[in-house]
Amino acid sequence: MNLDNLVNDFKKVFGTKEGIRTFFAPGRVNLIGEHTDYNGGHVFPCALDLGTYAIACKRDDSKIRLYSRNFEDLGIIEADVSHLVYDKKHDWANYPKGVVKMFKDAGYKIQTGFEVLFFGNIPNGAGLSSSASIELATSILLKGLFNLDIDMIEMVKLSQKSENEFIGVNCGIMDQFAIGMGKKDHAILLDANTLKYEYAPVKLDGISIVIANTNKRRGLAASKYNERRSECENALKKLQEKLNISSLGDLSEERFEANKYLIKNEIERRRAKHAVYENQRTIKATKALNDGNIELFGKLMNESHISLRDDYEVTCSELDILVESSWKNGAIGARMTGAGFGGCAVNLVPDNKLTEFIEKVGKEYEEKIGYEADFYVVSIGDGAREI
Numbered sequence: 001m002n003l004d005n006l007v008n009d010f011k012k013v014f015g016t017k018e019g020i021r022t023f024f025a026p027g028r029v030n031l032i033g034e035h036t037d038y039n040g041g042h043v044f045p046c047a048l049d050l051g052t053y054a055i056a057c058k059r060d061d062s063k064i065r066l067y068s069r070n071f072e073d074l075g076i077i078e079a080d081v082s083h084l085v086y087d088k089k090h091d092w093a094n095y096p097k098g099v100v101k102m103f104k105d106a107g108y109k110i111q112t113g114f115e116v117l118f119f120g121n122i123p124n125g126a127g128l129s130s131s132a133s134i135e136l137a138t139s140i141l142l143k144g145l146f147n148l149d150i151d152m153i154e155m156v157k158l159s160q161k162s163e164n165e166f167i168g169v170n171c172g173i174m175d176q177f178a179i180g181m182g183k184k185d186h187a188i189l190l191d192a193n194t195l196k197y198e199y200a201p202v203k204l205d206g207i208s209i210v211i212a213n214t215n216k217r218r219g220l221a222a223s224k225y226n227e228r229r230s231e232c233e234n235a236l237k238k239l240q241e242k243l244n245i246s247s248l249g250d251l252s253e254e255r256f257e258a259n260k261y262l263i264k265n266e267i268e269r270r271r272a273k274h275a276v277y278e279n280q281r282t283i284k285a286t287k288a289l290n291d292g293n294i295e296l297f298g299k300l301m302n303e304s305h306i307s308l309r310d311d312y313e314v315t316c317s318e319l320d321i322l323v324e325s326s327w328k329n330g331a332i333g334a335r336m337t338g339a340g341f342g343g344c345a346v347n348l349v350p351d352n353k354l355t356e357f358i359e360k361v362g363k364e365y366e367e368k369i370g371y372e373a374d375f376y377v378v379s380i381g382d383g384a385r386e387i
């Protein structure tokens with residue numbers, strides 16, 4: 001990514017300006033711990049070296065002017081710092097608008113407007129959190145331009161709040177947390193219940209992280225996501241009739257097995273099973289990685305996919321075909337990542353099999369699905385920052 005070009009684009013779009021600042025927020029990939037964050041469990045994501053660049057400058061008046069190199073057809077989208085409401089026509093620009101509103105509502109002083117050019121090199125809608133990435137890019141630029149005294153965890157929370165309340169997607173905190181708090185060559189074990197976290201070095205000698213994008217459009221993802229949340233809430237209520245627990249993340253596998261009879265609805269029982277087992281798997285996987293046991297880490301990734309496929313039912317034929325083909329063609333571990341229903345799979349692949357892996361999995365996917373998957377060999381980068 002050439003930053004000078006983006007700064008030149010900014011000057012062309014908005015007219016030459018003094019005081020231009022540049023910011024970056026990554027995308028994220030979750031290695032394991034899926035659909036556990038809103039169930040009070042653990043997640044194990046990392047920030048990517050791909051993400052969203054924001055070139056920004058303060059204005060003297062109250063106008064907010066937003067432009068994305070990814071959506072040039074939509075031109076400059078204008079809002080006013082004193083009047084921030086969701087507007088369907090504003091499309092992607094609702095993400096930054098929402099974050100500004102949350103900052104203001106929380107009492108942070110944003111007294112003037114500003115203008116921003118965004119450019120993202122994360123594939124949109126692929127489950128790598130392009131939306132949380134633009135939210136954190138906005139947070140970090142607000143902090144920078146307006147000299148705000150705010151720490152990263154607070155920015156993470158306000159970004160999630162914007163997604164929940166302004167955009168209307170009831171997501172957990174994983175994506176914003178991974179993007180805000182990411183650390184180069186480390187994954188983050190986050191307890192979504194307490195927000196306690198620890199960094200785990202990802203030392204994959206001779207092994208690459210490969211993201212495979214199904215390129216499937218994620219139609220009903222938001223409504224299905226909310227459906228899973230309420231199924232888990234129902235299951236928790238049933239368990240709480242007898243158990244003193246505050247979330248499914250409080251349960252060991254054994255305690256769940258001994259009490260699952262309380263959940264009469266078979267679908268809700270399977271959803272809860274996934275949440276409990278996946279949380280425990282995530283803790284075991286972190287230990288395996290810290291012990292240097294990549295084989296075990298990979299096996300737990302595979303089990304995670306099977307549980308998401310059979311018990312949580314958030315995969316789809318495209319993801320299943322992609323992941324099954326990865327298992328056959330040399331991946332040490334492969335699973336869907338993110339919310340599911342399309343989007344991406346994450347694979348650990350030995351470097352000496354990389355070319356063959358991408359060729360074979362790509363060919364098999366195209367033959368069965370009728371269009372291509374995309375592959376990205378990624379590195380783990382730092383969290384949101386001024387550059």
Ligand code: GLA
Binds near residue numbers: 036038171173174339
């Ligand atoms: C989306 C949400 C996250 C998390 C994942 C599933 O990415 O934004 O909070 O729930 O789905 O693990």
